[in-house]
Amino acid sequence: MNPTTQPSAKTIRPAATIIHRKDGFVVECDMPGVSREDVQLTVEKDVLTIVGRRNRATVGNPLHRESLGGDYRRAFALEAEIDMTRITARTEAGVLQVFLPVIEPPKPRKIAVG
Amino acid sequence: MNLLNTIIPELNSRSSFNNLREHLNRLFEVSTSRAPESFGDWTPALDAHEDKDKYVVSVEVPGMKKEDISVTVHDGVLTVSGERKREHESTSGNVHRTERLYGKFVRSVSLPPTAKSDQIAANYKDGVLKIELPKAEEAKPKTIEVKVS
Numbered sequence: 001m002n003p004t005t006q007p008s009a010k011t012i013r014p015a016a017t018i019i020h021r022k023d024g025f026v027v028e029c030d031m032p033g034v035s036r037e038d039v040q041l042t043v044e045k046d047v048l049t050i051v052g053r054r055n056r057a058t059v060g061n062p063l064h065r066e067s068l069g070g071d072y073r074r075a076f077a078l079e080a081e082i083d084m085t086r087i088t089a090r091t092e093a094g095v096l097q098v099f100l101p102v103i104e105p106p107k108p109r110k111i112a113v114g
Numbered sequence: 115m116n117l118l119n120t121i122i123p124e125l126n127s128r129s130s131f132n133n134l135r136e137h138l139n140r141l142f143e144v145s146t147s148r149a150p151e152s153f154g155d156w157t158p159a160l161d162a163h164e165d166k167d168k169y170v171v172s173v174e175v176p177g178m179k180k181e182d183i184s185v186t187v188h189d190g191v192l193t194v195s196g197e198r199k200r201e202h203e204s205t206s207g208n209v210h211r212t213e214r215l216y217g218k219f220v221r222s223v224s225l226p227p228t229a230k231s232d233q234i235a236a237n238y239k240d241g242v243l244k245i246e247l248p249k250a251e252e253a254k255p256k257t258i259e260v261k262v263s
Contacts, residue, residue: 015214021207030214032174032241060165064223067159067174094176094241 011073014052014096024082024101031072032094039096043084049075050096155217156198162223166255169229169247173221176241177214183243187231194243195220228253 014029027050031039034052042049052072078084082100089098159174173194175183183196197218225231229247236245 017212017214018210019207020210025210026207028177028214030176030241032176035240060163060170062161062163063169064160064162067161067172091240093178093238094174 010068010070012068012070013074014050014072016074024099027076027098027100029072029074029096029098030094031091031096033067034072034091034094034096036091039089039091041087041089041098043078043087046078046080046084047075048078048087048098048100049073050098052096156215156219158219158221160194160221160223164249167249169226169249171223171245171247173243173245174241175219175238175243178238178241180238183238185234185236185243185245187225187234190225190227190231191222192225192231192234192245192247193220193222194245226253 014031016030017026017028019026019028027048029050029052031052031054033054035055038053038055040051040053042051050073054071078100081102083103086101087098089096091097161172163170171192171194175196175198178196178198182199183194186193186195195218198216200216225247228250230250231247233248234245235247236243238244
């Protein structure tokens with residue numbers, strides 16, 4: 001078995017903030033040590049899964065350790081009103097921000113009376 | 115619409131509740147072990163390691179601005195402090211739930227005498243503050259060549 005393909009022994013549940021905006025929801029997750037290219041977002045069966053892999057290539061001798069080992073992982077069930085095709089995400093300073101837009105209701109159409 | 119319950123499915127089932135409790139217990143354990151040296155609102159995780167020519171201290175402080183972090187060395191004690199502010203553009207909505215910590219923090223570490231604090235370098239990337247201190251020459255391991263005759 002190839003050890004690099006094995007999942008980490010533990011995963012960290014990143015602390016999250018959920019914000020309700022007029023146009024959708026914003027989920028912010030603290031994932032220190034994760035770069036943009038190490039974030040994976042998947043939507044499957046109405047579940048959004050966030051995975052952040054962190055590069056722990058620390059060389060040398062550890063003297064003190066408080067950070068939790070493993071990758072970040074968290075799942076959120078999405079409601080039908082969320083437009084899954086328009087989900088966007090970005091990272092900044094170790095914080096992942098995911099925007100979940102709600103499906104816009106069709107605007108009332110004015111029909112001119114001739 | 116009950117988004118709070120659906121978006122956080124973990125809270126709905128009983129077994130997940132146990133997971134949450136375990137999670138909180140773990141947090142508690144960590145925070146108590148760190149409590150004596152911190153007096154801020156949150157206590158970011160701190161790691162330290164050394165290699166043959168430097169000491170490296172890493173502090174997990176996601177979502178900060180560089181200018182809100184301060185690094186000082188005084189009498190052989192390295193102190194990292196700062197304040198994480200709630201000023202994301204996204205706060206212009208209703209916060210449903212937050213687990214993330216904000217506010218001031220202070221972490222201090224006693225440096226070994228061999229750390230050259232006059233050559234300290236700090237770098238903030240992906241929410242991790244990394245501080246490097248070169249080791250004094252006498253602290254570096256020396257390789258002695260042994261001649262075999």
